[in-house]
Amino acid sequence: MTEQIIGYLYALPGILFALSIHELSHGFVASKLGDPTARNLGRLTLNPLKHLDIFGFISMLVVGVGWAKPVPINTRYFKNGRRDTALVALAGPVSNILSAFVMTVLYFLFLKFITVHPLDIGITLLQGIIYIFQNFIFVNVGLAVFNLIPIPPLDGSRILDAFLPHKALHMYHKYEAQISIILMILLITGIVSPYISEAVYYVVGIIEKIARFIVRI
Numbered sequence: 001m002t003e004q005i006i007g008y009l010y011a012l013p014g015i016l017f018a019l020s021i022h023e024l025s026h027g028f029v030a031s032k033l034g035d036p037t038a039r040n041l042g043r044l045t046l047n048p049l050k051h052l053d054i055f056g057f058i059s060m061l062v063v064g065v066g067w068a069k070p071v072p073i074n075t076r077y078f079k080n081g082r083r084d085t086a087l088v089a090l091a092g093p094v095s096n097i098l099s100a101f102v103m104t105v106l107y108f109l110f111l112k113f114i115t116v117h118p119l120d121i122g123i124t125l126l127q128g129i130i131y132i133f134q135n136f137i138f139v140n141v142g143l144a145v146f147n148l149i150p151i152p153p154l155d156g157s158r159i160l161d162a163f164l165p166h167k168a169l170h171m172y173h174k175y176e177a178q179i180s181i182i183l184m185i186l187l188i189t190g191i192v193s194p195y196i197s198e199a200v201y202y203v204v205g206i207i208e209k210i211a212r213f214i215v216r217i
Contacts, residue, residue: 014136019068035077042168089158093144100140107133
């Protein structure tokens with residue numbers, strides 16, 4: 001039980017940051033495209049208290065899939081509704097991928113440093129630091145990959161909107177509720193979990209290769 005609690009504590013930084021940067025990025029891009037809603041509501045911040053949905057946070061902590069409070073977007077401010085909505089949706093996953101990349105570079109720099117200059121901090125603390133790094137990377141990539149699934153209400157569905165012909169778009173939105181229910185069933189039953197995990201590891205692998213090249217490790 002104690003180890004489980006410690007594991008949750010180590011996971012906290014990655015989860016809080018991933019959810020916060022994701023929603024902040026939605027609001028930031030929307031603001032740049034003319035929609036002041038997120039800015040007016042104080043959502044352009046990394047303060048997790050502004051973004052947390054308690055049930056989504058617990059779900060993220062326990063089962064690895066969760067959500068934050070969606071940043072409100074008013075598409076009436078956009079010059080090109082479908083395109084700009086897609087850009088706002090894409091901003092969240094992109095921010096998570098970039099965050100994972102930066103943390104991977106820092107992680108490899110840390111490993112390179114302690115190889116040359118061993119830290120006298122004890123194996124337990126060292127393992128904890130490494131776990132925080134790894135968790136941060138996988139949580140951010142996981143959130144990005146999950147949100148890119150083109151099923152409502154995930155970001156991928158809003159990105160897909162920009163490319164669908166109007167007739168197909170109408171049908172897509174007509175059955176949006178049913179598609180969302182199917183997604184929930186697939187998640188609860190774990191049918192799609194292996195595919196999501198495979199995609200996450202694939203993306204992390206690419207990030208690691210680029211980071212290793214930069215750090216020369």
